[in-house]
Amino acid sequence: MGWDQDFKASAEGIVDTVRAVVQGLTNNYRRVRYLASVARSRWFTDPQDTFEQISLSRAWDYESELERQRHRRVLEEVACLRGTANWGNALELGCHDGVFTLDLASRCTHVMACDISSDACARARLRCSALSQVEVARLNVEIDTFHGKYDLIFAMDILNYVYGRDRMLGLCSKISAALERDGLLVITECRLAHYIQDGWFRSWVPAGGDIIVDLFASQPALRLVHREFHPDAGQDVGPHYMAHVIAMYEKNEEGGTIGR
Ligand SMILES: C[S@@+](CC[C@H](N)C(=O)[O-])C[C@H]1O[C@@H](n2cnc3c(N)ncnc32)[C@H](O)[C@@H]1O
Structure with missing residues (x-):
């Protein structure tokens, strides 16, 4: 040389x-x-104030093509796991303006949809006003009680707003307790940037779809039965649509505790 x-x-x-x-x-x-x-x-x-402002500003469009594709993938996969007959009683956490609620309504006996924003709840109520099987309630999923038991619980694009492992496990525990014995939990969540997902803080601030899905999967009360990326490649689609993880869990028959 x-x-x-x-x-x-x-x-x-x-x-x-x-x-x-x-x-x-x-x-x-x-x-x-x-x-x-x-x-x-x-x-x-105050989370209610934050999400009220977002809803009032009409910042989120759940009728856009990529969001609708995500909703469709969820419905297709639930149909694979639960069949195409009636899915029973569903609880939807963070329903926003009810776009996905309307999809669920035609497949379920009853849908209890909830959101922290009263504006979002009013819009969801209006969208589903013709459907007697849909009930919409304003509540904070971290603080308020879930009444009753559900065959399906949907926590779609809401868990990245739960800050801290203690709070995430608290919500996970509430969700598992509200699931029927053979109930199904559906999560969708943005993957977020690598520097967040791989951050040194991830065990005490779990954030991003991959980390949150793993945390729920590690809980003995739940068994992961499905996991995929949306879109398939797991890559963001430009600056406006972050790649998601879609995951589904069955409640473990033995029950099991939450908190590892
Ligand atoms: C990103 S949107 C998701 C909409 C819908 N689930 C979907 O995936 O198409 C999140 C929604 O969760 C609501 N939300 C956030 N934190 C909440 C909380 N602690 N309790 C109830 N709803 C909450 C927001 O107001 C917002 O409408």
Whole structure:
């Protein structure tokens, strides 16, 4: 190797090292920023106010094609696991304006849909007003009680707003207790950026579809029966649609506790 080749090889090595250090620093800066937003949401903001503002601003469109594809994939997979006959009683957590609620209504005996935002609840109620089997209630899934037992519980795109392992396991425990003996839990959740999912804080702030699905799967009360990405490749579709994980769990017959 000549002198100029040696020089080129070491220059490339230095550039790679600098790039890795800058990337590491950037990711840590983003992680700290994310943790600050978690702390703000957990301790210093009122979630009802936050989600009321989002609903009133019409920021989310659940009738867009990619959201409808996600809804359809969920319905297809539940049909694989539960058949196409009536699915019984369903509880939908975080129904927003009721787009998915309407899908469920034609497949279930009764749908109890709930959301923390009264504006979202009013819109869901209006959308489903012709359907006597749909009930919509304003409640905070972390604080309020789920009355009754359900054959199906849907927690779709709501768990990334539960901040902290203690709260996530608390909600997981409430959900399992509200499931019938052979009930089915359906989760969909955005995967979020790698720097969040792989963050050093992930065991005490579980965030992102992959981490949340794993945490629920590790609970003895639940058995993971299905897992996929949406879209299939598991990659974000541009800046406006984050890749999701779709997961389904059956309640373990022996019951089992939550809290590992
Ligand atoms: C991202 S939207 C998901 C809509 C729908 N589930 C779907 O997947 O198409 C999340 C919804 O959850 C509601 N939400 C967030 N935190 C909540 C809580 N603690 N209790 C009840 N609803 C909540 C929000 O108001 C919002 O309407």
